[in-house]
Amino acid sequence: MNSLQNVKDHFEEEAKGYDELILKLIPEYRSMIKYLISSIPFYESKPIKVLDLGCGTGNITAAVKKRYPNARVTCIDLAEHMIELAKYKLSHYTDINYLVGDLRNVKFESDYDLIISSLALHHLQTDEEKVKIYQKIYDSLKVGGAFYNADNVLASSKYLENVSIEYWKEFMSKNISKIEIEERWLPTYYKEDYPAPLLSHLDWLRQVGFKKVDVTWKYVMGAVFGGLK
Numbered sequence: 001m002n003s004l005q006n007v008k009d010h011f012e013e014e015a016k017g018y019d020e021l022i023l024k025l026i027p028e029y030r031s032m033i034k035y036l037i038s039s040i041p042f043y044e045s046k047p048i049k050v051l052d053l054g055c056g057t058g059n060i061t062a063a064v065k066k067r068y069p070n071a072r073v074t075c076i077d078l079a080e081h082m083i084e085l086a087k088y089k090l091s092h093y094t095d096i097n098y099l100v101g102d103l104r105n106v107k108f109e110s111d112y113d114l115i116i117s118s119l120a121l122h123h124l125q126t127d128e129e130k131v132k133i134y135q136k137i138y139d140s141l142k143v144g145g146a147f148y149n150a151d152n153v154l155a156s157s158k159y160l161e162n163v164s165i166e167y168w169k170e171f172m173s174k175n176i177s178k179i180e181i182e183e184r185w186l187p188t189y190y191k192e193d194y195p196a197p198l199l200s201h202l203d204w205l206r207q208v209g210f211k212k213v214d215v216t217w218k219y220v221m222g223a224v225f226g227g228l229k
Ligand SMILES: C[S@@+](CC[C@H](N)C(=O)[O-])C[C@H]1O[C@@H](n2cnc3c(N)ncnc32)[C@H](O)[C@@H]1O
Pocket: 004, 007, 008, 011, 022, 053, 054, 055, 056, 057, 058, 059, 060, 076, 077, 078, 079, 082, 101, 102, 103, 104, 117, 118, 119, 120, 123, 124
């Protein structure tokens, strides 16, 4: 199993500026999170048990708690500094657990109503690892539970991939210098990100047992997708 040390180091280092930076790097980040939360099929007062994989500074847990005030959430992240900021951001809640660890190794409980993730699972380097985590997620949900993932996905052809990259560069250039894009963010993307085609994700989700698999939002390289157990 690869160590993901470079991913951990990157997020330990970026943690402080993360919330500002992510809006400059990811087109329509807020819209993606809004659709992720809107995809959750439970009534809003339900005391759902939730797992947030790669929680970072706690943005999607904050959005879940806003819509589901009775939710009990476990947040997992590889980077201690990201978890520290999540704890600070969510300090007014008493029903959130935090775990520093690699989601591939942490043992999940088996009775979640909802498992969510955003911009984390594309760091898994191989298709096998992605399928394995989807199986682990499926096994950790109650029957009727839901999994939704907001993530970076690959286009189905080299041509469309280039179109996405060009659009992404154009988006970033509104906020970040050309040099920083070329010398920092593109190399980071090629070194740390391993997106897979959206259609493969949908196949894998069905393969491990998910039903009602669907895409609930898509914009250039970003997509929200998932299904029900
Ligand atoms: C781009 S951030 C996304 C954070 C947050 N979900 C959001 O939407 O703002 C990716 C996060 O995933 C975490 N991560 C990546 N691979 C992981 C792994 N194998 N186990 C746990 N966390 C991981 C990183 O440490 C980082 O905090």
